[in-house]
Amino acid sequence: xxxxxxxxxGTSVGSVEKIRAVAKRVADARDAGHKVIVVLSAMAGETDRxxxxxxxxxxxxxxxxxxxxxxxxxxxxxxxxxxxxxxxxHPSRSxxxxxxxxxxxxxxxxxxxxxxxxxxxxxxxxxxxTPVVAGFQGIDGSGRLTTLGRGGSDTTAVAVxxxxxxxxxxxxxxVDGVCTADPRIVxxxxxxxxxxxxxxxxxxxxxxxxxxxxxVEFAGKYAVPLRVLSSFATGGGTLxxxxxxSMEQPIVSGIAHARDxxxxxxxxxxxVPGVASKILGPVGRAPIEVDMIVQNTGADGxxxxxxxVKRGDYARTLELLQPVGGxxxxxxxxxxxxxxxxxxVGVGMRSHAGVAMRVFDTLAAENIxxxxxxxxxxxxxxxxxxxxxxxxxRALHGAFELSEPNG
Amino acid sequence: xxxxxxxxxGTSVGSVEKIRAVAKRVADARDAGHKVIVVLSAMAGETDRxxxxxxxxxxxxxxxxxxxxxxxxxxxxxxxxxxxxxxxxHPSRSxxxxxxxxxxxxxxxxxxxxxxxxxxxxxxxxxxxTPVVAGFQGIDGSGRLTTLGRGGSDTTAVAVxxxxxxxxxxxxxxVDGVCTADPRIVxxxxxxxxxxxxxxxxxxxxxxxxxxxxxVEFAGKYAVPLRVLSSFATGGGTLxxxxxxSMEQPIVSGIAHARDxxxxxxxxxxxVPGVASKILGPVGRAPIEVDMIVQNTGADGxxxxxxxVKRGDYARTLELLQPVGGxxxxxxxxxxxxxxxxxxVGVGMRSHAGVAMRVFDTLAAENIxxxxxxxxxxxxxxxxxxxxxxxxxRALHGAFELSEPNG
Numbered sequence: 001x002x003x004x005x006x007x008x009x010g011t012s013v014g015s016v017e018k019i020r021a022v023a024k025r026v027a028d029a030r031d032a033g034h035k036v037i038v039v040l041s042a043m044a045g046e047t048d049r050x051x052x053x054x055x056x057x058x059x060x061x062x063x064x065x066x067x068x069x070x071x072x073x074x075x076x077x078x079x080x081x082x083x084x085x086x087x088x089x090h091p092s093r094s095x096x097x098x099x100x101x102x103x104x105x106x107x108x109x110x111x112x113x114x115x116x117x118x119x120x121x122x123x124x125x126x127x128x129x130t131p132v133v134a135g136f137q138g139i140d141g142s143g144r145l146t147t148l149g150r151g152g153s154d155t156t157a158v159a160v161x162x163x164x165x166x167x168x169x170x171x172x173x174x175v176d177g178v179c180t181a182d183p184r185i186v187x188x189x190x191x192x193x194x195x196x197x198x199x200x201x202x203x204x205x206x207x208x209x210x211x212x213x214x215x216v217e218f219a220g221k222y223a224v225p226l227r228v229l230s231s232f233a234t235g236g237g238t239l240x241x242x243x244x245x246s247m248e249q250p251i252v253s254g255i256a257h258a259r260d261x262x263x264x265x266x267x268x269x270x271x272v273p274g275v276a277s278k279i280l281g282p283v284g285r286a287p288i289e290v291d292m293i294v295q296n297t298g299a300d301g302x303x304x305x306x307x308x309v310k311r312g313d314y315a316r317t318l319e320l321l322q323p324v325g326g327x328x329x330x331x332x333x334x335x336x337x338x339x340x341x342x343x344x345v346g347v348g349m350r351s352h353a354g355v356a357m358r359v360f361d362t363l364a365a366e367n368i369x370x371x372x373x374x375x376x377x378x379x380x381x382x383x384x385x386x387x388x389x390x391x392x393x394r395a396l397h398g399a400f401e402l403s404e405p406n407g
Numbered sequence: 408x409x410x411x412x413x414x415x416x417g418t419s420v421g422s423v424e425k426i427r428a429v430a431k432r433v434a435d436a437r438d439a440g441h442k443v444i445v446v447l448s449a450m451a452g453e454t455d456r457x458x459x460x461x462x463x464x465x466x467x468x469x470x471x472x473x474x475x476x477x478x479x480x481x482x483x484x485x486x487x488x489x490x491x492x493x494x495x496x497h498p499s500r501s502x503x504x505x506x507x508x509x510x511x512x513x514x515x516x517x518x519x520x521x522x523x524x525x526x527x528x529x530x531x532x533x534x535x536x537t538p539v540v541a542g543f544q545g546i547d548g549s550g551r552l553t554t555l556g557r558g559g560s561d562t563t564a565v566a567v568x569x570x571x572x573x574x575x576x577x578x579x580x581x582v583d584g585v586c587t588a589d590p591r592i593v594x595x596x597x598x599x600x601x602x603x604x605x606x607x608x609x610x611x612x613x614x615x616x617x618x619x620x621x622x623v624e625f626a627g628k629y630a631v632p633l634r635v636l637s638s639f640a641t642g643g644g645t646l647x648x649x650x651x652x653s654m655e656q657p658i659v660s661g662i663a664h665a666r667d668x669x670x671x672x673x674x675x676x677x678x679v680p681g682v683a684s685k686i687l688g689p690v691g692r693a694p695i696e697v698d699m700i701v702q703n704t705g706a707d708g709x710x711x712x713x714x715x716v717k718r719g720d721y722a723r724t725l726e727l728l729q730p731v732g733g734x735x736x737x738x739x740x741x742x743x744x745x746x747x748x749x750x751x752v753g754v755g756m757r758s759h760a761g762v763a764m765r766v767f768d769t770l771a772a773e774n775i776x777x778x779x780x781x782x783x784x785x786x787x788x789x790x791x792x793x794x795x796x797x798x799x800x801r802a803l804h805g806a807f808e809l810s811e812p813n814g
Contacts, residue, residue, distance in 0.1 A: 016460065016463040016464055019464055020464060050483060053423065053483070053487060054486070054487065054490055056423040057423055057426055057427060057487050057490045057491045057494065058490045058491060058493070058494035059494075060494070061490040061494075062489065062490050062493045064500075065486045065487075065489040065490045065493070065500075065501055066486070066490070067486075068482060068485065068486035068489070068501050068503070069482075069483055069486035069487060069490070071482070072479040072480075072482040072483045072486070073479075075475060075476075075478070075479040075482065076457060076460070076476055076479045078475065079461070079472045079473070079474075079475035079476035079479075080460060080461065080464050080472075080476060082469065082472040082475075083461055083464045083465045083468040083469050083472045083473070083476070084464045084465060086465070086469045086472070087464065087465035087466075087467070087468075093471075093472075094472055094475050096475070096552075098505060099550060099551075143506060144506075145503075
């Protein structure tokens with residue numbers, strides 16, 4: 001008998017029929033002898049509907065009240081699932097954030113979980129009552145509602161799993177696991193049975209939308225075995241765990257991609273300490289999230305500084321840079337909002353220096369120009385023109401033989 | 408400077424525009440120097456939508472989870488109003504039931520308020536922050552959400568007003584006060600400036616849909632001055648207070664009516680003690696609400712027993728009575744579901760014995776047959792065929808000269 005946390009996202013509880021199907025699935029897990037804690041998102045579309053209402057009432061809706069507004073979505077979905085479970089003759093009870101003591105900081109709309117009081121959940125499980133916990137929401141030190149921001153319900157599920165020391169945290173979603181690449185781009189992309197937290201974190205950060213990076217980071221930190229699987233199909237999905245010595249490491253696990261990127265270059269700025277922070281200061285304070293940063297040193301004491309942002313932040317970023325450019329005497333500020341990022345990820349590349357060369361050779365063979373390069377221990381990311389993105393993903397997927405098991 | 412509780416119903420917060428209008432109104436009251444606590448219902452249609460979802464998930468949705476589900480409606484509306492108030496530069500904060508300590512019993516879907524912890528509200532007011540409290544919801548002793556049933560938000564408003572000892576509890580609605588009769592039936596019905604709790608309670612119970620009887624009872628019990636007024640028009644509405652010696656008492660204050668009634672008669676049952684409870688026992692346990700009860704004693708040791716129920720309960724009630732009728736050897740069980748109740752209400756009739764006669768004379772003059780009569784200290788109710796209801800209301804309104812001030 002295992003203790004399992006099952007998290008279902010918005011599309012999995014998006015209708016009355018789907019809620020009943022989820023209830024059946026939870027009841028099946030119970031009948032198979034497992035103890036289950038369920039964590040839910042709001043019904044698909046509900047968070048957007050509430051967000052739109054808030055934005056219609058005020059152009060700058062107060063963050064702490066938006067949290068109260070948005071949290072009502074999960075309140076409805078947990079009640080509905082508890083109703084469906086009881087309808088199947090299966091004891092169940094809904095838990096709101098304050099009832100299960102999900103304590104967060106007071107950073108509204110992007111709060112971070114500080115701790116979870118597990119006593120209510122443990123009592124519920126001991127009594128044979130399946131707890132259905134509202135994802136995405138928490139309470140701060142003064143008892144006010146908070147929300148965790150994007151991917152919040154995944155984070156709730158992982159945090160609950162860590163707190164109760166669950167055997168597994170299952171993220172039940174509309175895909176059947178983590179693939180070597182997006183199957184819509186690469187026809188022979190293969191579901192991975194197993195992947196490490198570090199790889200998953202890179203894949204999640206790099207635009208593979210299966211799991212939110214925060215939840216992966218959290219799961220890694222507390223070593224919660226995480227499984228991504230389909231809400232409705234059968235199959236084991238993808239298990240995400242810490243790396244073990246005995247694991248056979250494929251060199252490369254997958255190819256991730258991110259559209260909707262934009263790059264900005266400030267050319268001919270003085271190559272002296274403090275320039276980077278002068279350039280990125282106003283952007284960071286906006287706050288606009290900066291992804292890749294590349295700086296080349298020139299021989300003339302001047303340098304070109306390039307970084308990427310989300311495409312939606314492109315115009316605003318260019319605007320913010322104008323005064324800085326003047327101040328630094330930059331030669332020019334230029335940019336391109338039709339770029340994409342393609343990344344090759346795998347823990348095995350730590351010990352295989354040849355991976356980078358194979359990436360560059362593969363793209364060169366396809367005549368794809370690499371605009372920026374960024375590397376970490378277990379990934380290589382390149383920026384290319386967006387129109388070459390799909391070709392690049394397919395070429396790299398083939399080059400690393402990812403459609404073959406352990407390829 | 409007064410301390411005022413303002414309650415807005417679902418139609419008053421039924422759209423983004425209306426929420427902004429309510430915010431303006433609350434801000435105006437603040438700017439006029441008053442301290443305001445706002446109590447809200449869910450946006451119009453929202454409670455029905457949630458109820459339908461719950462009923463679609465289960466034919467018998469668990470009451471305690473329905474409360475969690477339904478309470479999410481008020482959570483959204485209070486957040487939206489707090490956002491709108493802040494958008495006007497007006498400090499405000501939403502309060503859920505557990506945050507303001509609205510303690511109820513554990514009778515889900517029809518809980519009763521036991522007490523309210525006023526410390527959070529008082530602190531908020533002292534800090535110049537207008538509290539926006541979720542109506543309709545409470546928490547029971549174990550911290551679970553409850554709802555108060557029909558008219559729940561009115562009851563919340565009155566209970567909050569009583570707890571903070573407000574100068575006035577304003578029920579802001581889509582009518583501009585309490586009228587001498589339904590203006591849709593009586594063209595020259597007049598808004599009452601003033602009415603007593605007892606009269607209002609009778610009018611509310613008798614089908615005048617302005618206020619829920621429970622809230623009126625509560626207000627009377629704690630002597631909270633209650634005012635019914637329009638959410639959007641100006642005007643003083645109707646003030647409901649305890650009767651004072653000096654008040655000039657009109658004999659009759661208003662004419663109420665209730666459609667959708669049905670009556671059932673069990674004829675020829677033994678005229679012995681315990682018969683009434685034998686007949687009404689199964690009905691009361693169903694539970695079906697019984698309104699008027701009339702029993703006439705016959706000379707032959709048999710009696711006819713008649714009572715009224717809501718029309719929707721008519722068929723079920725007839726069904727429940729069959730075995731009882733057999734047991735008691737009743738001659739027949741008959742009924743009529745095309746009846747209506749018309750009531751004349753006024754504290755002044757206590758000392759005016761002639762009121763009943765004027766009611767009977769007036770209806771006789773219109774050739775309207777009276778099927779049942781029921782009286783209390785301050786009201787006379789008659790049951791008539793539904794098709795004569797409007798005529799009866801108009802005739803009585805004229806007979807008591809209610810279109811004239813103090814008529």
